[in-house]
Amino acid sequence: MRLIKALNLIAALLLLGACAQWTDRSSEPLPSSRPQPVAVSQPIEPEAVLPAPAPRNESVVLLPKPNGDIGGVVVHSEGSEPLLLNTAYAGARIGGPGQLQAVSYDAETAKEEFGEAIESLPSRPATFMLYFLEGKDELTPESEGEVARVFAEINSRPDPEIWIIGHTDAVGTMQYNDQLSLQRAERVRQELISRGLSASIVEVAGRGKREPLIPTSEDTREPMSRRVEIRVR
Amino acid sequence: MGKLLTFQRDILVFGFLGILCAMLAMPRAFGSDEAAAGRVEVAKGEGCSERAGKRLPAAVGTPVQAQDVVMTGADGSVGITFHDNSLLSAGPNSELVIDKFVFDSTTHKGEFDTSLRKGTLAVVSGKIVKQSPEAMRVRTPAAIMGVRGTEFVVKVDDPATN
Numbered sequence: 082m083r084l085i086k087a088l089n090l091i092a093a094l095l096l097l098g099a100c101a102q103w104t105d106r107s108s109e110p111l112p113s114s115r116p117q118p119v120a121v122s123q124p125i126e127p128e129a130v131l132p133a134p135a136p137r138n139e140s141v142v143l144l145p146k147p148n149g150d151i152g153g154v155v156v157h158s159e160g161s162e163p164l165l166l167n168t169a170y171a172g173a174r175i176g177g178p179g180q181l182q183a184v185s186y187d188a189e190t191a192k193e194e195f196g197e198a199i200e201s202l203p204s205r206p207a208t209f210m211l212y213f214l215e216g217k218d219e220l221t222p223e224s225e226g227e228v229a230r231v232f233a234e235i236n237s238r239p240d241p242e243i244w245i246i247g248h249t250d251a252v253g254t255m256q257y258n259d260q261l262s263l264q265r266a267e268r269v270r271q272e273l274i275s276r277g278l279s280a281s282i283v284e285v286a287g288r289g290k291r292e293p294l295i296p297t298s299e300d301t302r303e304p305m306s307r308r309v310e311i312r313v314r
Numbered sequence: 315m316g317k318l319l320t321f322q323r324d325i326l327v328f329g330f331l332g333i334l335c336a337m338l339a340m341p342r343a344f345g346s347d348e349a350a351a352g353r354v355e356v357a358k359g360e361g362c363s364e365r366a367g368k369r370l371p372a373a374v375g376t377p378v379q380a381q382d383v384v385m386t387g388a389d390g391s392v393g394i395t396f397h398d399n400s401l402l403s404a405g406p407n408s409e410l411v412i413d414k415f416v417f418d419s420t421t422h423k424g425e426f427d428t429s430l431r432k433g434t435l436a437v438v439s440g441k442i443v444k445q446s447p448e449a450m451r452v453r454t455p456a457a458i459m460g461v462r463g464t465e466f467v468v469k470v471d472d473p474a475t476n
Contacts, residue, residue: 136473137455137456137470137471137473138470138471138473139454139455139456139457139468139469139470139471140468140469141457141459141466141467141468141469142466142467143464143465143466144436144464144465144466144467145465146438146464146465152439152462152463152464152465153462153463153464154459154460154461154462154464154466155448155459155460155462156457156458156459157457157458157459157460158456158457158458159456166466173457175454175456175457176456177456178456181457191467194434194467194469195405195434195436195467195469197391197405197406197434198391198403198404198405198408198434198435198436198467199403199436199467200391201356201358201391201392201393201403201404201405201436202356202393202401202402202403202436202438203355203356203393203394203395203401203403204355205401205438206395206399239374240355240374240375242353242395246419259420284397284419286419286420287420288419288420288422289420291420291421291422312399314355314395314399
């Protein structure tokens with residue numbers, strides 16, 4: 082029966098503290114607040130009071146992007162010059178203050194050390210474009226067909242989340258285009274909801290003329306930029 | 315027989331208490347989506363999210379916001395998608411703090427700060443970095459990484475386990 086009691090207790094603890102197996106810093110015993118005897122006659126050397134910082138072992142590795150771009154990361158560490166990593170598998174090791182050094186990895190060693198984190202990256206969002214008639218929030222006939230593909234993508238994901246982002250061409254003021262782009266995004270949201278999409282998984286945003294698909298001079302009409310981007314993730 | 319009944323009753327009581335605790339903690343900690351910076355998209359093994367001292371399992375769909383601490387166990391990993399399309403994932407035995415997330419979905423201006431206390435982290439930068447390079451920073455106990463649009467991984471060995 083003692084065994085059953087013990088099992089009982091374990092079950093209770095598991096239920097109550099689902100995640101309590103990690104160290105809770107706040108529950109660590111506080112250092113005693115009683116005054117400690119101080120040896121006044123023998124002042125302690127400052128070097129003896131401040132222990133050397135514990136050696137660290139940290140590393141950073143730049144990965145190639147699926148599309149081949151590299152980009153860059155600047156590593157700053159106390160007591161060292163900043164180090165720019167801008168080639169695939171360029172890395173840095175930090176052993177503590179003043180101990181920043183460049184190291185190079187390859188695909189295999191990076192996978193060995195970081196594989197589990199890399200494999201858990203969420204899948205990249207899928208992007209769709211719907212185009213609009215000039216100055217209106219009505220879809221072009223071709224884009225009507227694209228809506229079906231958006232739904233197929235949404236249905237293929239276990240727990241989808243949708244962002245609808247409106248864009249305009251460069252004709253008109255910033256304010257006018259911010260409003261028009263949001264109106265277009267809102268129009269698509271309504272359309273998708275009327276076709277059965279749950280309103281709770283959709284967010285809208287208007288980017289105005291900030292992100293033209295085809296950059297043009299001010300006040301140039303560009304049908305390719307009058308669009309709504311749908312990101313399914 | 316009597317003892318067996320007591321055992322069954324205790325299990326019931328504790329089970330009920332556990333469910334009650336989970337229900338009470340839920341809406342307070344995770345009910346509001348207002349401040350959400352992102353969402354858990356991948357959850358393997360043991361993973362937890364701590365907000366204002368409360369810990370909840372980091373399940374798929376759990377919102378993530380600034381000040382949250384994401385923790386994983388020995389077999390755990392958690393992948394998060396943020397509103398600017400940044401992706402972060404923590405490998406096993408990791409502790410990741412979301413220090414700051416600010417993102418304007420119209421201008422794409424923002425700031426994104428995270429700290430890896432221990433473990434491993436994979437990062438794919440998003441729209442914030444595209445708009446303003448180095449507006450995303452990843453801190454470790456000994457370094458700060460300024461992100462200029464890229465994918466990279468970071469590892470912090472926990473000195474306590476060395």
